[in-house]
Amino acid sequence: MLKERARLVSGGLRAVDMAMLGVAFPIAYGLRDEYLTGQGHLYPIASYWPLFAATLLVWQLSSRVSGLYGRYRTFSILTELRRLLRAFVVLALIVAAAQFVWKRPERELSRLFFGLYYGVSFALLAGNRITLRLVARAARRRGFNTxxxxxxxxxxxxxxxxxxxxxxxxxxxxxxxxxxxxxxxxxxxxxxxxxxxxxxxxxxxxxxxxxxxxxxxxxxxxxxxxxxxxxxxxxxxxxxxxxxxxSTSRIAVEELEGLPVLSFATAPTEVAPLAAKRVFDLAVSLTALVLLAPLFLGIALAVKLDSPGPVFFRQRRVGLNGREFWMWKFRSMCVGAEAMLPALAALNETGGPTFKATGDPRVTRVGRWLRRTSLDEFPQFWNVVKGEMSVVGPRPPIPSEVKEYQRWQRRRLSVRPGLTCTWQVSGRSEVDFDRWMELDLHYIDHWSLWHDLSIVLRTIPAVLFGRGAR
Missing domain, CATH: 3.40.50.720 (NAD(P)-binding Rossmann-like Domain)
Known part of the structure; x- marks a missing residue:
């Protein structure tokens, strides 16, 4: 009963929001064309219908990713407005990117109209929600809708x-x-x-x-x-x-061919946000591989000239739920570095099964620069494209390290490994092993698309200034 009622309310809100997006369109057009400019006029309103159609289509994704149409009774109004704002940010970014890719020089759409439309839309939707909340609260105080x-x-x-x-x-x-x-x-x-x-x-x-x-x-x-x-x-x-x-798991009741099933999951399971994360991974990785291709060629030449051996280094790593894969890097060490590891065990500074050492003698001259700038990790964008890694996630360990994990540490394998995570923006090699594991588990327990975005933004200065890199 409650679920059906919630679906009815959610569907009603969605229909009203779509109507508000439609109402905002001519309002923004009129404001831009008649009142905010003293010269020149917009193209005929029919020229902007593709923008409106794209908005309605992308809204289905952005509202789902933001959880906008979830539980309606137990949301605070501030939580709902934050989710509404997130939905509009995602909407504007996707539509703006699409407009940039498919723009026609002979008919460029007004950026002011673009901003006005989403500004008016947000004001209408926010006003509608505040009004509904006030009306519902007044009704419940009088004994209605309780x-x-x-x-x-x-x-x-x-x-x-x-x-x-x-x-x-x-x-x-x-x-x-x-x-x-x-x-x-x-x-x-x-x-x-x-x-x-x-x-x-x-x-x-x-x-x-x-x-x-x-x-x-x-x-x-x-x-x-x-x-x-x-x-x-x-x-x-x-x-x-x-x-x-x-229990630290997220608990959900599911149905399997009519049988009720109680499920426990510690890793994220929401389909829409995970799909959006995958789209983000592909967009970032493919863009990086294309735009940085000239830089990659320069790095490959430097590695080849600096020391004998292959340009790339590949290594077996452990990914999602224990799946092994080949991870790629630009070679930053001399050939045969892995065989030298047992003799250098006393230099380990992480206090766990991983190995990190200041002044590692196996690292080449170019390799030190690559590690300091994290450029040696960039070939892993190909692992991201293949679906073996993500842009953000715990760093993938090697199989021998996993064998030495304590049982609670294995939970970091419950999500797809990544190029960067909280560890990278918290000092990297300056963080000891136990703290590293705690940071990864905290990331898993509090995962969201916005958390991923914040880690990406924090990674940029960490890479530029080489904080904690060895």
Whole structure:
């Protein structure tokens, strides 16, 4: 019921937003053509229809990536406006890039109109959302559009849910009272609707929209019966999962051929943001490979002239969920460097299975410059194109390092490895191994497209100034 209602509201908001994008189009055209310029006029409005069509199309992606049409009751207005702004930033960047690629010199669209259109659109959509929030809040204060719920059990999690909802009256939920489990004492000062074995009568007697069950692993048989009773009377049910109180996984309920499945995942699983990440990876990597081709040729010549051996160095690395692949770099060490590693083990400064040493004698003259500028890593853009790596992600380890990982450290393999990550912008070789692992796990637990973008922007000065490079 709640899910269907949320879908209805989400669909309504999407339809209104599309209408607002349509209304903003002639408004921006009129402002630009009549009021903001004293000379010259825009092309006929029909010339701008491709821009409008592209906007409506790209809006579906940008709003999905920003999570704009998610839960509507429990969003704060500031959170919703931030997501709305993110959606418009993504929209403007994609459409501007497309306009730059496919522009026609004989008919260049007005940049002022472009900016006005998205500015007016954002103002209309933001104003609409604020108005809807104010109207909904006023209605809920008067008892309209509210949902009444009861809670089964008095566990700490059940009480926490009640306190959380009580702190957000704008959500429109009203607490009706407790349904106590057998032998459970009544909490002081709270209304008790009955006992769990009386749930059928409670549902007949009380006006309830939902029942929240504070689940306990020892009461699964009673929970099943309670859910069945609620289903019979058309009352929605939410089950609080306290079976795994210390779990760090994201929990989701899925359906497999009609069978309910409870899934746990620590790595990101959202399809749209991950698809956008892949598009970003391809765009950045292909652009880098094309634009930097002359630089690559110069580096290849320098490597070849500096020391005997191949231009490129390839090495087996461990990627997503333990998949091995060949990672490419410009060669920065002398031939046979890997065979020399055991003799240099005493120089290791990372305190873990990885090897980092100041003044590593295996590094060539050109190699030191390549490492300081991180140019030796640039061939890995090809690994990104192939899908073995990403632009942002934990650095891929070698198989021998993975064998020495502690069990908790293996979780860094749950995402695709990358060219840069938090470690690169936090001092690189100056960060010890344990801290390195913690940074990677923090990245996985808090991943978002915006986090990736911030890491890319922070990587640029880190590379230019060679912070922590060896």
């Amino acid at each position: 949902r009444t719920f009861a809670v089964v059990g008095t566990s700490d999690m059940a009480k926490g849910i009640i306190q959380t909802i009580a702190g957000h009256p704008e959500w429109g939920y009203v607490f009706a009272g407790y349904v106590l489990e057998d032998g459970e004492p009544a909490p002081g000062g709270a209304r008790v609707l009955g006992r769990l074995d009386e749930l059928g009568q409670v549902l007949e007697r009380e006006v309830l929209d939902e029942v929240v069950i504070g689940a306990r692993s020892a009461r699964l048989d009673r929970i099943e019966e309670a859910v069945r009773l609620c289903e019979e009377q058309g009352v929605g049910v939410k089950v609080l999962l306290d079976f795994f109180p210390n």
